[in-house]
Amino acid sequence: MKKFFKILMVVVLIALVGWVVYYLYNQTKKSPVVFETQKPEVTNIIKKTVATGSIVPRKEIQIKPQESGIITEIYVQPGDLVTQGDLMAKIQIIPEMLQVNEAENRLAKARLAFENAKIEYERSQELYDNKVIPESQFLEDKLSFQTYQKDLESAQNNLELIKEGVIKKAGAQTNTLIRATTSGMVLDVPIEIGNSVIKSNTFNDGTTIALVADMGEMVFEGMVDETEVGKIKEGMQLLLTIGALDEEEFKANLEFISPKGVEENGAIQFEIKAAVELQEGSFVRAGYSATADIVLDRRDSVLTLQEKMITFKDDSTFVEIMTSPQVFEKRLVKTGLSDGINIEIVEGLSQEDEVKVPKS
Numbered sequence: 001m002k003k004f005f006k007i008l009m010v011v012v013l014i015a016l017v018g019w020v021v022y023y024l025y026n027q028t029k030k031s032p033v034v035f036e037t038q039k040p041e042v043t044n045i046i047k048k049t050v051a052t053g054s055i056v057p058r059k060e061i062q063i064k065p066q067e068s069g070i071i072t073e074i075y076v077q078p079g080d081l082v083t084q085g086d087l088m089a090k091i092q093i094i095p096e097m098l099q100v101n102e103a104e105n106r107l108a109k110a111r112l113a114f115e116n117a118k119i120e121y122e123r124s125q126e127l128y129d130n131k132v133i134p135e136s137q138f139l140e141d142k143l144s145f146q147t148y149q150k151d152l153e154s155a156q157n158n159l160e161l162i163k164e165g166v167i168k169k170a171g172a173q174t175n176t177l178i179r180a181t182t183s184g185m186v187l188d189v190p191i192e193i194g195n196s197v198i199k200s201n202t203f204n205d206g207t208t209i210a211l212v213a214d215m216g217e218m219v220f221e222g223m224v225d226e227t228e229v230g231k232i233k234e235g236m237q238l239l240l241t242i243g244a245l246d247e248e249e250f251k252a253n254l255e256f257i258s259p260k261g262v263e264e265n266g267a268i269q270f271e272i273k274a275a276v277e278l279q280e281g282s283f284v285r286a287g288y289s290a291t292a293d294i295v296l297d298r299r300d301s302v303l304t305l306q307e308k309m310i311t312f313k314d315d316s317t318f319v320e321i322m323t324s325p326q327v328f329e330k331r332l333v334k335t336g337l338s339d340g341i342n343i344e345i346v347e348g349l350s351q352e353d354e355v356k357v358p359k360s
Contacts, residue, residue: 037322037354040305045337045344048239048293049231051272053222055242055288057213058275061182064206068198069093069176071191071209078188082180082212089178089209091197103159110155114148121145178209187211187286218276218284220252222292223269226261231296233257238274239293242284250284251277252292297337304342309355310335319349320356328356 069091076088124141127133188211191197200206220240224232238252252274261268274292278284310333311318317335320328333348349355 036357045299047297049228051222051292058217060213063210080186083183086180107155110152114152117145117148184212184214220274226268229270303345307343322354
């Protein structure tokens with residue numbers, strides 16, 4: 001029995017040693033490395049920088065009242081198209097009691113002066129007709145009468161203007177009717193019927209009745225980082241991608257680069273503006289967020305290769321070309337413009353060459 005166990009242990013030991021040898025042998029065997037290859041392609045290389053911003057109208061006009069008062073009628077709403085002179089709103093003037101009181105006192109004084117001058121004029125007229133006084137004195141009294149008559153009319157008009165915002169003699173001309181000062185689309189009407197509004201004066205910009213803009217002339221306003229602003233200049237072309245219109249791409253021409261930067265989130269940013277080339281049939285709303293690719297340089301229809309397939313060493317640039325299956329040789333190449341992913345191949349490769357793709 002003991003002999004049997006000894007033989008069994010020997011057999012188990014031999015089997016264990018054999019398994020270990022087999023395992024280690026398999027571990028030392030390496031599968032041959034197979035490299036993929038790729039051919040150069042003819043495509044466009046565009047080197048660009050990115051700016052974020054929004055699309056706004058070039059001209060956005062604030063319509064303000066000419067008199068202070070309360071809104072009684074509103075004739076437009078956002079989205080309406082208006083032309084210069086169109087009626088937009090109506091206000092009821094609420095005069096200040098101090099102004100009314102002063103105007104009434106002025107009118108009363110003017111009326112008294114006029115009535116006195118009228119009596120003097122009528123008396124002079126009678127005396128002149130009877131050849132009692134000379135013509136010069138009569139003309140002097142007549143001039144005084146006419147002057148006081150104009151003062152009375154002026155005082156009456158002033159009181160009417162303060163109370164009603166319009167002079168009866170002015171006809172349709174009135175400060176209570178607010179009209180569009182430019183043609184375009186109404187973007188916003190920030191007031192409601194019953195709101196109090198004030199006119200623009202030395203101490204106040206006045207209440208905005210409506211915003212009107214020409215939606216046919218739009219501008220991209222964005223910010224560029226200080227590390228990129230030195231690479232751009234006026235006249236460069238921008239390719240705009242609008243978030244709400246992601247299937248369309250718009251072109252724009254860079255018009256303005258701010259000479260002064262502002263700090264945002266710890267980085268210095270410079271404002272830029274570019275005129276947007278609107279496409280026929282496309283409606284771009286004011287305030288759309290957009291991303292602008294500023295084209296710094298480009299090459300069209302050139303031979304390109306992925307930059308990761310190129311080895312840079314000292315002043316040399318080379319790739320590995322497959323001469324036979326999985327056999328490669330190094331070849332010097334001359335490169336051009338790069339967009340960070342693809343790079344232009346100027347010399348050293350043809351479209352039929354198969355270039356080794358390095359293992360990542």
